[in-house]
Amino acid sequence: MFKFIDPFLVSLLSTVLLASLFPCYGSGVAFFDNLAIIAIALMFFLQGARLSRQAMVQGLLHWRLHLVIFLCTFALFPILGIGLHFFFPHLLIPGLWSGVIFLCCLPSTVQSSIAFTSIAKGNVPAAICSATASNLLGVFITPLLAGLIFSSQGHLKLDGTINIVYQLLLPFIAGQLLQPWIGEWAVRNRRLLSFSDRGSILIVVYSAFSEAVNMHLWQELSIDQLIYVVLIDVFLLFLVLTITAIVSKFLKFSLADRISIIFCGSKKTLASGVPIANVLFPSSMVGIIVLPLMIFHQIQLFIIAILAKYCAKLMDKELAAKKED
Known part of the structure; x- marks a missing residue:
C-alpha cells in the first residue's frame, strides 16, 4: 500500500505542517511572495523548454480522441463540480467549494497520465499529445473558466489575467x-529540473498556508x-472514470484508445494547479483553494495505479485473443 504514496505528497504535507507551526510574518511574507513569483516563472520557462514540438504533432490527427479528453477535462469536470455545489451548497464552507470547483477547471x-497509460498498455502517443495539449491550453482555459465562475463572487485578483500573462x-x-x-539539455536533465518544478510548488504552498x-x-x-x-x-473521480469508460466504449474507440481517454480525461494537475491558484486568487485564499486539489492528487494516483494494472491485463487478453484468431 505504501508504494502508492507519492513522496511529493509527503513533502507537501510536511510543508503544510511547517507553515502551520512556523508561518512567515512581516517582511518574510513579501520575501516568500516574491520568491514564489520567480520560482513559478522559472518553472513555466523550463516546461516550455522541455516540451517537444514533435510530441505535439504526434497523434494530432486522432482528433476524436483528443476532443473527448478535452471535453472531459474542461467541460464534464466543471459541470460536475458546479452541480455538486448546487445540490449540496452547505456541505462545505465557501472556500473549500471554491477549491473543488477550481480543481474541476484545471488541465x-x-x-x-502518460506513465499510467503506458503501464496500462494504452495508446501512449495519443496520451502524450492530449496531456501536453491539455496542459498548454490550460494556461488559457483555466483562468477563463475561473473568471466566468468566480468573477461575480469577488474571489479573483483584479490583476489575475495580467499576472497569468x-x-x-x-x-x-x-x-x-x-x-x-x-x-535537449532540459530533457537530459529532466530529473534535476523536476526539483525546480516541485521546489516552486513547495514555496507557493508554504507562502499560501502561512497566509x-x-x-x-x-x-x-x-x-x-x-x-x-x-x-x-x-x-468526482469515480463519476468521471465511469462516464469516460461508458462514452469511449459507446463511441467505439479501441481498448488502447479507451485507456488513454480514461486516464488522461480523469486526471488533474497539481504541478500547474498550485501556481495558477497563486496567480488568480488573493493570497489569503490560496491555501484553502489548493487543499481539495492536494487531496485529489493523492486519491487519483492511488486509484489510477490500481486501475492501470487491471487495464494492462485486459490488453494482454485482447492481444492473446487476436493472436489465436
Whole structure:
C-alpha cells in the first residue's frame, strides 16, 4: 500500500505542517511572495523548454480522441463540480467549494497520465499529445473558466489575467522559443529540473498556508469538512472514470484508445494547479483553494495505479485473443 504514496505528497504535507507551526510574518511574507513569483516563472520557462514540438504533432490527427479528453477535462469536470455545489451548497464552507470547483477547471497532468497509460498498455502517443495539449491550453482555459465562475463572487485578483500573462504565459513562450538550443539539455536533465518544478510548488504552498494560518484557517476547518472534501474528491473521480469508460466504449474507440481517454480525461494537475491558484486568487485564499486539489492528487494516483494494472491485463487478453484468431 505504501508504494502508492507519492513522496511529493509527503513533502507537501510536511510543508503544510511547517507553515502551520512556523508561518512567515512581516517582511518574510513579501520575501516568500516574491520568491514564489520567480520560482513559478522559472518553472513555466523550463516546461516550455522541455516540451517537444514533435510530441505535439504526434497523434494530432486522432482528433476524436483528443476532443473527448478535452471535453472531459474542461467541460464534464466543471459541470460536475458546479452541480455538486448546487445540490449540496452547505456541505462545505465557501472556500473549500471554491477549491473543488477550481480543481474541476484545471488541465490534465502530463507525466502521470502518460506513465499510467503506458503501464496500462494504452495508446501512449495519443496520451502524450492530449496531456501536453491539455496542459498548454490550460494556461488559457483555466483562468477563463475561473473568471466566468468566480468573477461575480469577488474571489479573483483584479490583476489575475495580467499576472497569468507575465508569470505563466511569457516565461512558457520564452522557453519554447529557446527550445531548439536548450531543449535537449532540459530533457537530459529532466530529473534535476523536476526539483525546480516541485521546489516552486513547495514555496507557493508554504507562502499560501502561512497566509492562511495567519487568517486562522485551521480554526475555520473541522475534521468533518476534511472528510467531506475527501468524499467529494473520490465521488468526482469515480463519476468521471465511469462516464469516460461508458462514452469511449459507446463511441467505439479501441481498448488502447479507451485507456488513454480514461486516464488522461480523469486526471488533474497539481504541478500547474498550485501556481495558477497563486496567480488568480488573493493570497489569503490560496491555501484553502489548493487543499481539495492536494487531496485529489493523492486519491487519483492511488486509484489510477490500481486501475492501470487491471487495464494492462485486459490488453494482454485482447492481444492473446487476436493472436489465436
